[in-house]
Amino acid sequence: MRPITLFALFTLAAAEVEYYTADEIRDIDAVISDISRVKSFVDCFLDREPCHEPAGTYRALIPEILATKCEMCPDExxxxxxxxxxxxxxxxxxxxxxxxxxxxxxxxxxDDFEKALEAYKQLIWHEY
Incomplete structure (x- = not known):
């Protein structure tokens, strides 16, 4: 029984987490230019109001994203x-x-998460 249980756990751990991407939010500039929309996301993340999608999905992923410095996150x-x-x-x-x-x-x-995002930004800028 133990080998099966361990296999199941490793299978679940290896499953790729489905992240929403920038394509899910058609225009990130439109989102961030509207402070009420930014606040709505934050209120969801802080459990102050019900979440809409994709904010609810992001909220569920925040602990993992922080702990892994978003290493498995798509570039978008x-x-x-x-x-x-x-x-x-x-x-x-x-x-x-x-x-x-x-x-x-x-x-x-x-802090490490934000440094990783900044390093990603710098990498992208150097590619162009």
Whole structure:
């Protein structure tokens, strides 16, 4: 029984997580230019209001994304996360801090996650 259980666990762990991509949000610039939409995402992430999609899916993925520094995320998702967090820090800094505290109250992951997103951004810029 144990080998079957272990196999099942490894199979589940190896399954690729389905991330929404920037294509799911047709125009990220339109989202971040509307502060009420940004706030709606944050309110979902902080359990202040019900989530709509894709915000609900993102919320469920936040702990894993932070812990893995988004290593398994598609490039589109990394871009989306970077743009969103940049706007959040610039426009709703207190909400940004609340988000950090909720998902990383011991400050173990968030800084490394943001560094990984910044490194991805720099890599993309150097390719062009």
């Amino acid at each position: 998702f990394k871009h989306l996360a970077h743009v969103f967090l940049t706007k959040l820090k610039a426009s709703l800094y207190d909400e940004y801090l609340d988000l950090r505290y909720k998902y990383d109250h011991e400050n173990q992951y968030f």
